[in-house]
Amino acid sequence: MKNLLYIVLILCIQEATGQAREFARINKETLTVDIKGQERLQVTNEYSITIYNEAGYSSAHFIDYEDQFRKLSSFVMIIRDKAGKKIKSIGSGKIMRFSLSQSFETGDANYVAVDPEYKNFPFTVEVTAVFDQKGFLNLPTWIPRDRFNVSVDASTLKVVIPFDYRLRFKEENLKSHNVESINKGKSNLHSWTVKDLSAVERDVTYKSFIEDQPKVYLAPSSFVLDGYVGKMISWEGFGDWFLELNQNRNTLLPGTMKMLDDLPNDDVETTVATLYKYMQDRTRYVSIQLGIGGFQSLPAKFVDERGYGECKALTNYMKAMLHYKGIKSNYILAKAGQDASNIKNEFPSNQFNHVFLGVVDNQDTIFLECTSQTIPPNYIGTFTDDRHVLWVDSARSQIIRTPVYDENENVLKKNANLNLDENGNANLDLDVNYNGIFFDKSSLFNTYTSEQLDDYNLSQFDYRDFTITNFEVDQNVNLAELNCKYTLEIQNLAKKVADRLILVPAMLQPMDFYIHPNEFTRYLEIRRGFTLDETIIVDLPENFRVDVKPESEAISTQFGNYEINISYELNKIRILRKVIIKKGSYEADTFDAFLDFKKKIEKLDNQKIVLGKKT
Missing domain, CATH: 2.60.120.1130 (Jelly Rolls)
Known part of the structure; x- marks a missing residue:
């Protein structure tokens, strides 16, 4: 009863002073990213968080992901009561795993999650989780305070790299970067620390809240994924890696080639429209994200035979038919979604979740969204409109902006x-x-x-x-x-x-x-x-x-x-x-x-x- 009265009193004081309510407090957190080379990476997340009430209970859950390249190798969660007494310990055997894929998708990515199943508030959760990765295209983004009504006493990001490896990073809203030599000069340690971040009330949009947070974006300079070597110091390099990953996947069935041979030699716009309609009538979208398939297209012959594929496969299929007719087209990588934030075009990195196609016709560009069976050519809609995207071209990949639909068109x-x-x-x-x-x-x-x-x-x-x-x-x-x-x-x-x-x-x-x-x-x-x-x-x-x-x-x-x-x-x-x-x-x-x-x-x-x- 005393605890309840205390909590009510605290809430009343916070309301009167305008202070944000505090549902949870991160006491200490250290995220360590250990880059052991172009193909190996280890990520260790250690943190202690105190949960004050039911409203903060979601912050007690541990949630992350695994896939073919990224595996959870070590995990322990310790629950302590308000006096600091250890209540229980939870190991990797209690982890729940469930698919990241939706019902119409096939993939090998899984959520990994742990519920502490303890609600005697306040209590503290201590977690140590270690992930090993073989091959990596992405590195973690560090955002110490990423939720409303959660404060942070101290949070640190550590990045360990070989002495001859170039770390790429982008800081926002902080300047605490420190570099030191470790392991007898064989490695360099980059670190950032923030302290005493107070809780923020949910009276602003999450978009504006997250934009104001201290954060560090990381990206590899070079990497190897499933044997494919890539460089990410420029958009040109990233585009070339994507092209190499998806080359020699444009073989079509004999029947399709005959159909293409029988088409009249119309102008580019007419031919594109004819082939686009042909593709829409014969295919449907099914996402397949197995292994490197999350980045690499299925062969055009696969789509030709089965009549389905995900965005890369359908785009590659359309591209293959255009190529057969002598029409050049380009992949376009995008961060898709009606309300998706724009990419950071000054920081080359994998910020994309979708691919579609572009065809240059004289001074115009025809955009082709290949996952829809119903839209006309050159319509991309709210899924990829008005944003920076990567136009992929051999040695000449560049950031462009997609068309804007304004009040005169909408x-x-x-x-x-x-x-x-x-x-x-x-x-x-x-x-x-x-x-x-x-x-x-x-x-x-x-x-x-x-x-x-x-x-x-x-x-x-x-x-x-x-x-x-x-x-x-x-x-x-x-x-x-x-x-x-x-x-x-x-x-x-x-x-x-x-x-x-x-x-x-x-x-x-x-x-x-x-x-x-x-x-x-x-x-x-x-x-x-x-x-x-x-x-x-x-x-x-x-x-x-x-x-x-x-x-x-x-x-x-x-x-x-x-x-x-x-x-x-x-x-x-x-x-x-x-x-x-x-x-x-x-x-x-x-x-x-x-x-x-x-x-x-x-x-x-x-x-x-x-x-x-x-x-």
């Missing part, structure tokens, strides 16, 4: 015809045209089951009581354009007050559907600008007229523009609404200004259109 256009009855109920015929990044939704329509699609369509509308009576979808196979048609029956769309009906202009979707500012963190990032363009025609009930109609309005700011125009003629209301939101990151004062912009839009969106009966 257009969601809606045309609605709404038939309103005298009780406020409505029949809605809605055409929706998706362009730019909105086209990403096509993957949903092509992969969802009928039940999933029904749930998705219902989620697209904000009405309290409605039924979707018809839905049709049509995709332009040559352009990144998607068209959907909906028919809805909506109950009480207009609010009935006595013999009047009340509508609002934004009757399709509110702004909250597209933008979600977090007023707690006061941070908002619009990664991709977009435009909403709506035309709504409302057929009024017989014997009704417009009694109150809002005036047309326009807003122009640094964040975007808004325009609404409402007209009434021949028993119809015409609403033209256009919202343009620009790309940007907003915090503090600019966040407040953006929020004010959004609130002005919502105020105009919710003006009242009042309908009354004709006398």
